[in-house]
Amino acid sequence: MSLFVDPLRTRLPGWLLLGWLALAATPAPAFEVESVEPHWDRDVLLLDARMSFTLSEEARTALQSGVPLVLMLQIEVLEPRNYVWDRVVARLRQRYRLSYHALSERYVVQRLNTGVRASFSSLEGALYSLGQVQALPVLDRSLLEPGQDYYGQLRVALDVEALPTPLRVWAYVTSDWQLGSDWYPWPIQP
Numbered sequence: 001m002s003l004f005v006d007p008l009r010t011r012l013p014g015w016l017l018l019g020w021l022a023l024a025a026t027p028a029p030a031f032e033v034e035s036v037e038p039h040w041d042r043d044v045l046l047l048d049a050r051m052s053f054t055l056s057e058e059a060r061t062a063l064q065s066g067v068p069l070v071l072m073l074q075i076e077v078l079e080p081r082n083y084v085w086d087r088v089v090a091r092l093r094q095r096y097r098l099s100y101h102a103l104s105e106r107y108v109v110q111r112l113n114t115g116v117r118a119s120f121s122s123l124e125g126a127l128y129s130l131g132q133v134q135a136l137p138v139l140d141r142s143l144l145e146p147g148q149d150y151y152g153q154l155r156v157a158l159d160v161e162a163l164p165t166p167l168r169v170w171a172y173v174t175s176d177w178q179l180g181s182d183w184y185p186w187p188i189q190p
Contacts, residue, residue, distance in 0.1 A: 030054045031071075031156050033184035034131075038152065043141040045188065047075065051131040051156055056176040059158070060123070062167065068099035070112070070162035071130060077139055077152045077188065089150065090139040095159065096130055141190065150188040155181045 030053070037048040053071075055063070063069055073094040078086040095112040100123075107126035110117045120126040144150055157180030160171045171177030 030056060030179040031158075031181040033154055033156065033181050036152070036154055036184055036186040038138070038186060038188060040141070041135075045077075045138045045141065047133065047136045047138050047152075047154075049073075049133040049136070049154060051133070051181070053127045053131060053156075053179075055123075055127070056179065058174075058176040059179065063098065063100050063123075064102075066100065066102065067164060067167065068097050068162075070159040071096045071098065071156055072159045073133070073154070073156050075136075075138055075152060075154050077143075077150060079148060079150055089143055092138055094133075094136065097162075098126060098130065144188070144190040146190060148190070150190060151185055152188055153183040153185045155183045157181065 032052045034050040034052060039046055039048070055069075059069060073096070075090075075092040075094075076088055077090040079089055080086050097108075097110045097112055099108050099110070100106075101108060104119075105121075107120045107123055108117055109120065109126050109129055118129060120129065138152070158177065160168060160177060163171055163177075
């Protein structure tokens, strides 16, 4: 019998568990930014965007059990630079709460930044409404220098931090709750 304990063999299960957790927490491509159309109204950059949402079965079940889901729309305006990271000129976050009211059997979408609410008879209708952003003010033209290049990027994701604590812990380690889109870049003409 050997008294020597191989350190690799004793650490291997821990490394395997960490690797599995990393793979399990990889975001699923459940949200997609389909198009972004920036346009100027006087000196304010407005944004129209189209997105699509596919909720995981776990997110649907939680929603219908009374757990509201908060979606965060993130917008950045950047100035490209050659040798360092691009400079962030403006950053905007819009938050939307999607909830289900069992008594009325209605889905409610609330824009948390403004408090505006809308009610829908189906989850598909509520998700479609969430995916239609129109004339969202992004920034004032005075923040941009004439002749300089700029671009914007947009993504949308489920705000895991807004989930109830017991569910939040599970959401960090399972891909069923890592719902979000990739960054969608778009050019800006100052």
